Amino acid sequence: MPLLNRITGPADLKKLSAGELPALAAEIRKFLIRNVSRTGGHLGPNLGVVELTIALHRVFDSPRDALIFDTGHQSYVHKILTGRQAGFPQLRQRGGLSGYPNRAESEHDWVENSHASTSLSWADGMAKAFRLRGEERWVVAVIGDGALTGGMAWEALNNIAVGEDERLVVVVNDNGRSYTPTVGGLATQLSGLGQQLTAIRTDRRYERALRLIKEKVLAAPVIGQMVYGLMHGLKTGVKDVLVPRGMFSDLGLKYVGPIDGHDVDAVELALQQAKRYGGPVLVHCITEKGRGFKAAEQNEQDRFHAVGIIDEDTGEPLVCGGRTWTDAFGEEMARIGATNDRVVAITAAMLHPTGLDRFARLFPNRTFDVGIAEQHAVTAAAGMASGGLHPVVAVYATFLNRAFDQVLMDVGMHKMGVTFVLDRAGITGPDGASHHGIWDSSFLGLVPGLQLSAPRDEQRLGEALRLSVAVSDAPTVIRYSKESLPEPIAALRRQGDVDVLFETAKPKVLVIGYGQFCGLAAEVGQRLSQQGIGATVVDPVWALPVSADLLALVASHELVITVEDGGIVGGLGARVSQEARLAGITSRFREFGVPSAFISHGTRSEILDQLGLTAQELARFATEQVAADEGSSPLTSSER
Ligand SMILES: Cc1ncc(C[n+]2csc(CCOP(=O)(O)OP(=O)(O)O)c2C)c(N)n1
Numbered sequence: 001m002p003l004l005n006r007i008t009g010p011a012d013l014k015k016l017s018a019g020e021l022p023a024l025a026a027e028i029r030k031f032l033i034r035n036v037s038r039t040g041g042h043l044g045p046n047l048g049v050v051e052l053t054i055a056l057h058r059v060f061d062s063p064r065d066a067l068i069f070d071t072g073h074q075s076y077v078h079k080i081l082t083g084r085q086a087g088f089p090q091l092r093q094r095g096g097l098s099g100y101p102n103r104a105e106s107e108h109d110w111v112e113n114s115h116a117s118t119s120l121s122w123a124d125g126m127a128k129a130f131r132l133r134g135e136e137r138w139v140v141a142v143i144g145d146g147a148l149t150g151g152m153a154w155e156a157l158n159n160i161a162v163g164e165d166e167r168l169v170v171v172v173n174d175n176g177r178s179y180t181p182t183v184g185g186l187a188t189q190l191s192g193l194g195q196q197l198t199a200i201r202t203d204r205r206y207e208r209a210l211r212l213i214k215e216k217v218l219a220a221p222v223i224g225q226m227v228y229g230l231m232h233g234l235k236t237g238v239k240d241v242l243v244p245r246g247m248f249s250d251l252g253l254k255y256v257g258p259i260d261g262h263d264v265d266a267v268e269l270a271l272q273q274a275k276r277y278g279g280p281v282l283v284h285c286i287t288e289k290g291r292g293f294k295a296a297e298q299n300e301q302d303r304f305h306a307v308g309i310i311d312e313d314t315g316e317p318l319v320c321g322g323r324t325w326t327d328a329f330g331e332e333m334a335r336i337g338a339t340n341d342r343v344v345a346i347t348a349a350m351l352h353p354t355g356l357d358r359f360a361r362l363f364p365n366r367t368f369d370v371g372i373a374e375q376h377a378v379t380a381a382a383g384m385a386s387g388g389l390h391p392v393v394a395v396y397a398t399f400l401n402r403a404f405d406q407v408l409m410d411v412g413m414h415k416m417g418v419t420f421v422l423d424r425a426g427i428t429g430p431d432g433a434s435h436h437g438i439w440d441s442s443f444l445g446l447v448p449g450l451q452l453s454a455p456r457d458e459q460r461l462g463e464a465l466r467l468s469v470a471v472s473d474a475p476t477v478i479r480y481s482k483e484s485l486p487e488p489i490a491a492l493r494r495q496g497d498v499d500v501l502f503e504t505a506k507p508k509v510l511v512i513g514y515g516q517f518c519g520l521a522a523e524v525g526q527r528l529s530q531q532g533i534g535a536t537v538v539d540p541v542w543a544l545p546v547s548a549d550l551l552a553l554v555a556s557h558e559l560v561i562t563v564e565d566g567g568i569v570g571g572l573g574a575r576v577s578q579e580a581r582l583a584g585i586t587s588r589f590r591e592f593g594v595p596s597a598f599i600s601h602g603t604r605s606e607i608l609d610q611l612g613l614t615a616q617e618l619a620r621f622a623t624e625q626v627a628a629d630e631g632s633s634p635l636t637s638s639e640r
Helices: 010-015 018-039 043-047 050-059 076-081 085-090 119-132 151-160 185-202 204-219 223-242 246-250 264-277 325-339 357-362 374-386 397-412 440-444 458-469 515-530 548-555 572-582 604-610 615-630
Strands: 066-069 139-144 168-174 254-260 281-286 343-347 367-369 390-396 419-423 451-453 476-479 493-495 498-503 509-513 535-539 559-567 588-594
Touching: 010 050, 018 043, 018 050, 018 076, 018 085, 018 264, 050 076, 050 139, 050 168, 050 264, 066 119, 076 085, 119 139, 119 151, 119 168, 151 168, 168 185, 168 264, 185 246, 246 254, 254 264, 264 281, 325 343, 325 357, 325 390, 325 419, 325 458, 343 374, 374 390, 374 397, 390 397, 390 458, 397 419, 397 440, 419 458, 440 476, 440 559, 451 458, 458 476, 498 515, 498 548, 509 515, 509 548, 509 615, 515 535, 515 559, 515 615, 535 548, 548 572, 559 572, 559 615, 572 588, 588 615
Parallel strands: 066 139, 139 168, 168 281, 254 281, 343 367, 343 390, 390 419, 419 476, 451 476, 509 535, 509 559, 559 588
Antiparallel strands: 493 498, 498 535
């Protein structure tokens, strides 16, 4: 019987002998490859933490001890070991297992925030709480070298270092990569330590001595394991002589490592050692992203950080989507880069996912990967703008949340010409609540002078980007969806700044569409006209600031419907409604978009249906409103 079938929780794992663990690790890898290749998900990171997670669950007592996974994308092995194997065929699907830790799923999950670099602050807080309440519980945070480039992680380390009696273990899962290799001084330091581990490991005298010690000592009855533990301490001591403990010790943190993160035995011993110490300790494990799946190991771009549906043997993608907004942006950036050498690109550890890789290949000196450091990215962009460049900061919409203050104060208040390109704006789908890009329009609306466009097709994206890089005295923002590019949507005509997409005679209803939803807005107009209701459908082209031309259109319609792929609280529609009210316009408004809620995973279309963001629902609403006004119901049975 496979070992994995016997694991229904950490207690079963503890019953296995050390000799059985490599076989278990191999089974887990097979399980991961088989399942994740069918659902898509974070395959590479999980293949890298198999032994590490086994060791964590054998040394600590989850859920009494809290295991916190930074970002949480590498928590699949933890899920497998905590009784959730059966859920993997539905991973990231509606009602199925979340792709991140999830408190509703298991008592073993504590933190489900999948924005990086928060784990150490969570852990510091929890360890303080347990200490103050007199509870003897451990908190263990697992953080990647990528997440360790985020500022929050360093703010936390600064505090953890002086939390002498906190039962806190920080495990650095160092695979040398975020998506691409991790950048910066920290990465250089870590890789120095890692290389020394390799050097020590490959020193045959050291290996021989270690094997001898292991064989002899473990053979001794009863006390063998204990003595081996001590010897391991010695081994670490030897390494500490050879390896400068560097920056962590300089901070005042106890450092254990570097440890081979694929040697369960070694990781267990290091964790036990950390536990014995009693105060905060950092355990540095060297791992390999994508380990055990050749296609992942050989994938230079991201070691299969996140995959779609792939062939489980070859790793080849089995589902190919159409051309995306990301593709179109990447190509336009490269064209702009060739004619304007003041344009530079900034990414926060997401060069390929944001489409900046093409620009980076052509203009490596003008491309800056700052690590998972959105706040720094934004203020550094302000600095570059003030030095005469025009930075384009490409980031997923949800991650700009991190840098609101920097957008407001450093870019906005200083009137810096910086362009923000927000990919994955709107409902994204399988990554769940934290990954929908539904907050940006609301908070960006607070920044005085900021100009925002949600282009409706590729042509409009290109135009918006070219206009944006020419703005030198204000932040500009372009937001677009994760979806494939829609077919081009031609304007019937232009009214001032506004594109009219559809119109009938005697219009009562104005439908304002933004970005990905312009097509849907046009369909609403058609449905209304089929019901005999006059309608106009427009794309404001630039959503912020709200143009006088748009307000004039609002004033000439009785009912205004806005539809956006973003939050409706303080969103783009709400802004038009407010400006109209302030201008004394009395047209009635209804904003459609994403309500203020944390929306869990599912496909995008499932979520849009659930939110009523369909042409049918919008048309039904408008028809009912008009019918109520006229005191009769023109609804046909098919509309009901
Ligand atoms: C604030 C924030 N920015 C960007 C991301 C996107 N992201 C998810 S995982 C990841 C790389 C993480 O690297 P690391 O912590 O080393 O973990 P690994 O995947 O290598 O195991 C990035 C950039 C994020 N989750 N949060």
